[in-house]
Amino acid sequence: LCNCSAVGSISAAECNSTTGQCPCLEGYTGLRCESCVEGFYLEQRSQRCHPCGCSPTGSSSAQCDDSGQCQCKVGVTDLKCDRCSDGYYRFNETTCEPCQCNNHSNTCDSLTGTCLDCQENTKGNHCELCKEGFYRSAHPAHACHRCPCSTVASTGTCRIQLGETTPRCDKCKPGYTGLNCNQCDNGYYNSDSICVRCECNGNVDPAQSPSVCKPESGECIGCLYHTAGFHCEECEDGYVRDPEGTNCTKKEATPGPETREFTTSAPNASKATSFPTAVINSTLSPTTIQTLFPMSSSDNSTSAFADVSWTQFNIIILTVIIIVVVLLMGFVGAVYMYREYQNRKLNAPFWTIELKEDNISFSSYHDSIPNADVSGLLEDDGNEVAPNGQLTLTTPMHNYKA
Incomplete structure (x- = not known):
């Protein structure tokens, strides 16, 4: 009786008559074909032998365990040992190569070796570079640190030059300078904390004053063209702005007025008429105005032009106004004093004394004193004032009644 395996043998009823060996299917072995040969494993659910299929490159042997897991080499993984494990790449006929990520990543692409998920602010195929805004020393394995460069004053990137220990910013923005653009x-x-352009109105020469203005306050240094002020916006003492308001010119003394006569003649007039005109000669500013005095009556006329500067013209107008105001004030004062004088003259009190043969009569005239007191006119004790206002004079010889 052969007793061959119904699963692993070709025929359960046939076997070698001498040895009793059953004819086995591929992957089976044993006298009755009940076991799996090397390179196959027994699948528990179906109880059949399946090939291991281990990669001859990635596995250390062709044998696998009951789950079909092959025995993989270092850096190789997966069920059949046909894929590089994490940290390895480039599966070839020998083995997988370890990832070259400078200790900043544990994984890389299994085919190309490009590092994945670089840490510590690094980037690049092998995590050999720093991210934007970070720097490190020359050794790629060192960690990257943030650049001491403000994005307001620079591009924010920096690097360490060979032989230096302190980073320097790659590029400063306009208005900033220094290793760290600070x-x-x-x-x-x-x-x-922000660098602002100096405002000196174009009156400072950078060749003479490179800093142009004080770095802590912005006050302009070395104002030119006779200018002064915090921003060189004013003229120096003794200088004034020209009519265009651009340049400072020297202020010159103003001479007295010069009288000229402008003559005009009418068509039907036999004599010419002269008009005295005061013209101010001045060189205060290079630009003067020409004042036109029209003096024609009909077709034939002549015009006179006088060169008068604006400043002198304003001075003349102001002087005339002051004189008119003073005259008006004097006139008002004179009228007031005259009226006061008239009032006092009309209202002044006075006395009249009338001498008669037998008495003396006193009379008082004043608008505001209807009943005058005449008791003080004569200080003699013998004099009396009657109730009716009459004054009686008493002497040793005669009595006078007023």
Whole structure:
């Protein structure tokens, strides 16, 4: 009786009559074909032998365990040992190569070796570079640190030069300078930690004053063209703006007025008429106005032009106004004093004394004193004032009644 395996043998009823060996299917072995040969494993659910299929490159042997897991080499993984494990790449006829990520990543692409998920602010195929805004020393394995460069004053990127220990910013923005772009460049000043361009109205020469203005306040240095002020916006003492308001010109003394006569003649007039005109000669500013005095009656006429500067013209007008005001004030004062004088003259009190043969009569005239007191006129004790206002004079010889 053969007793061959119904699963692993070709025929359960046939076997070698001498040895009793059953004819086995591929992957089976044993006297009765009940076991799996090397390179096959027994699948528990179906109880059949399946080939291991281990990669000859990635596995250390062709044998696998009961689950079909092959025995993989270092850096190789998966059920059949046909894929590089994490941290390895380039599966070839020998083995997988370890990822070259400078210790900043544990994984890389299994085919190309490009590092994945670089850490510590690094980037690149092998995590050999720093991200934007970070720097590190020359060794790629070192960690990357944030650049001491403000994005307001620079591009935000930096690097360490060979032989240096301190990073320097790659590029400063306009107005900033220094290794870390933390200083104001010439022509700029610090305003609340921001570099602002100096405002000197074009009156400072950078060749003579490279900084143009004080870096801590913005006050202009070395104002030119006779200008002065915090921003060189004013003229120096003794200088004034020209009519265009651009340049400062020297202020010159104003001479007295010069009288000229302008003559005009009418068509039907036999004599010419002369008009005296005061013309001010001045060189205060290079530009003067020409004042036109029209003096024609009909077709034939002549015009006179006088060169008068604006400043002198304004002085003349102001002088005339002051004189008119003074005259008006004098006139008003004179009228007031005259009226006061008339009032006092009309209202002044006075007395009249009438001498008669037998008495003396006193009379008082004043608008505001209807009943005058005459008791003080004569200080003699013998004099009396009657109730009716009459004054009686008493002497040793005669009695007078007023």
